[in-house]
Amino acid sequence: MEVFTTYILIVINALLVTNVIFARFLGICPYLGVSKKISTSLGMGVAVVFVMTLAAVVTWPLQTYVLENPKLDLAYLQTIVFILMIASLVQLVELILKKTSPPLYRALGIYLPLITTNCAILGIAILSIQERMNYPKSIVFSAASGMGFTLALLIFAGIRERLELTPVPKAMRGAPIGLITAGILALAFMGFSGLGAH
Amino acid sequence: MNYGREFGKGIWQENPVLRMLLGMCPTLAVTTSAINGVGMGLCTAAVLLGSNVAISLLRNRIPPKVRIPCFIVVIASFVTVVDLLMNGFAHELHKSLGLFIPLIVVNCIILGRAEGYASRHGALPSMVDALGMGLGFTLALFVVGGIREVLGNGTILGARVLPEMYQPVIVMVLAPGAFITLGFVLAGMNKIEALFKK
Numbered sequence: 001m002e003v004f005t006t007y008i009l010i011v012i013n014a015l016l017v018t019n020v021i022f023a024r025f026l027g028i029c030p031y032l033g034v035s036k037k038i039s040t041s042l043g044m045g046v047a048v049v050f051v052m053t054l055a056a057v058v059t060w061p062l063q064t065y066v067l068e069n070p071k072l073d074l075a076y077l078q079t080i081v082f083i084l085m086i087a088s089l090v091q092l093v094e095l096i097l098k099k100t101s102p103p104l105y106r107a108l109g110i111y112l113p114l115i116t117t118n119c120a121i122l123g124i125a126i127l128s129i130q131e132r133m134n135y136p137k138s139i140v141f142s143a144a145s146g147m148g149f150t151l152a153l154l155i156f157a158g159i160r161e162r163l164e165l166t167p168v169p170k171a172m173r174g175a176p177i178g179l180i181t182a183g184i185l186a187l188a189f190m191g192f193s194g195l196g197a198h
Numbered sequence: 199m200n201y202g203r204e205f206g207k208g209i210w211q212e213n214p215v216l217r218m219l220l221g222m223c224p225t226l227a228v229t230t231s232a233i234n235g236v237g238m239g240l241c242t243a244a245v246l247l248g249s250n251v252a253i254s255l256l257r258n259r260i261p262p263k264v265r266i267p268c269f270i271v272v273i274a275s276f277v278t279v280v281d282l283l284m285n286g287f288a289h290e291l292h293k294s295l296g297l298f299i300p301l302i303v304v305n306c307i308i309l310g311r312a313e314g315y316a317s318r319h320g321a322l323p324s325m326v327d328a329l330g331m332g333l334g335f336t337l338a339l340f341v342v343g344g345i346r347e348v349l350g351n352g353t354i355l356g357a358r359v360l361p362e363m364y365q366p367v368i369v370m371v372l373a374p375g376a377f378i379t380l381g382f383v384l385a386g387m388n389k390i391e392a393l394f395k396k
Contacts, residue, residue: 015265025223025227025376026301027223028222028223028226029219029220029223056272076278076282078300079281079342080271080275080278083270083274084267085305087267098231112267113353117304119223122300122303123297126300126349170388170392171386171388171392172276172385175219175381176384176385177385178381179378179384181379182377182381183374183376183377184378186373186374186377190372190373
């Protein structure tokens with residue numbers, strides 16, 4: 001039962017309290033870039049959840065058994081190894097999807113190359129190592145963080161679709177009003193901070 | 199080649215943050231004070247300088263098909279160097295920037311300059327370009343960090359500028375303040391640009 005509560009807390013924390021976008025500021029570029037329509041932001045969100053979880057599955061054993069191996073002592077290579085791992089992972093996922101599931105590839109295909117330079121993926125992979133999580137916890141944490149990203153993206157896309165129709169001062173159009181909207185959303189998400197008791 | 203113009207474009211017309219909307223994550227995350235903003239800006243500028251020069255020297259040796267992975271390895275190596283140097287010589291700053299130092303790897307400004315400039319120009323122009331872009335980035339971070347520090351803490355670079363009786367707007371140094379400040383700074387830039395065009 002206790003194990004169960006820990007996982008629920010990790011999920012609530014990653015989803016609402018320390019949301020990737022609103023509290024950690026990771027993945028702002030896709031957040032502003034692909035949030036014009038709800039359908040495209042859902043596609044991006046699913047792709048991010050997918051790659052983020054896979055990245056945790058791959059990077060955790062790599063860090064624990066290779067980089068932190070006392071015989072090798074390669075911890076200083078973390079940044080280089082992780083980014084290469086994520087880049088090749090994205091390529092691999094793209095190839096597999098293309099061969100096995102063309103409809104899914106058509107839906108997610110265009111988002112996958114963008115994900116390599118999405119700092120949320122590398123950021124969450126490094127964070128779960130820094131916070132010394134164990135293997136299952138780091139996987140749950142990464143999946144929940146991806147879902148938090150999707151949630152933020154969907155809320156923002158919904159607002160933005162309405163924002164298109166409103167008269168906004170000329171200098172504020174586009175990114176400025178988008179950022180201010182995000183600020184107000186972040187303010188709302190701060191209300192969840194009481195939920196995340198450790 | 200006009201080096202003055204190459205240098206100047208990074209600061210105003212093509213300012214990476216304020217005009218190109220690149221590198222938003224560090225801009226929002228580390229600008230809780232002016233000094234953090236400048237520190238992050240200088241770190242990024244150092245990596246940009248190293249990677250731009252290295253890539254422009256290697257540009258005829260890197261096969262075009264695998265250029266992006268090669269660029270990422272070069273950038274990640276410079277980030278590791280900066281990360282280790284910071285940890286050794288500026289430990290306090292290293293701690294407060296935290297996760298965002300390894301994340302310089304996925305800062306789109308650096309990969310963008312590598313692909314868009316250094317891979318097509320010689321070492322000297324690439325160096326000038328990196329200095330201009332790096333300075334432009336630092337300046338943008340200083341402006342955002344300065345505004346947040348003045349409003350949220352009443353100080354700038356640690357020196358008090360507003361009277362003691364000023365009630366700090368705490369939210370400005372928290373997450374929502376970052377989005378709102380950057381939104382207004384971008385809107386201000388648009389306004390100034392529009393006035394110049396008239």
